[in-house]
Amino acid sequence: MESHRNDLPWKLTSPTALLTLLLGSFMLFLSVRAAMDPLGAAHGFGLPISSADAAPWLRVKSGRDLGVALAIFGLVATRQRRAAGVFVLACTVMPVVDALTTWSNGASPALALSVHGSAAACVLVLALALLLPSAVRGDRP
Helix, strand or coil: CCCCHHHCCCCCCCHHHHHHHHHHHHHHHHHHHHHHCHHHHHHHHCCCCCCHHHHHHHHHHHHHHHHHHHHHHHHHHCCCHHHHHHHHHHHCHHHHHHHHHHHHCCCCHHHHHHHHHHHHHHHHHHHHHHHCCHHHHCCCC
């Protein structure tokens, strides 16, 4: 059976793998921060929360971020570049919703767009890089 170029293994040293691991690491950081300092994480997120009553909701975000990080690490560990691309593309909706949520709850448009809008743009670019053929990316499988 002839191997197709897209069936070749995804090298962990490729730029897309390293950027995907960086995204997973950032999501892990966000998860730990929200679990350890929920109010500080809320302020960094752009939500004007000052009551500990909101801590359970912030732990929900912590769990979401942890699940995303673990999925990303699993996809990279199993060298599933295309699946990682589809997953990261689907995850683009999260920072978009985060931007709309913070904006509609008192954050300035500049904060919502700089924090969450830039995250959405970066995640979208990474997803496209993961999904494009190797020759276009300049990435070796």
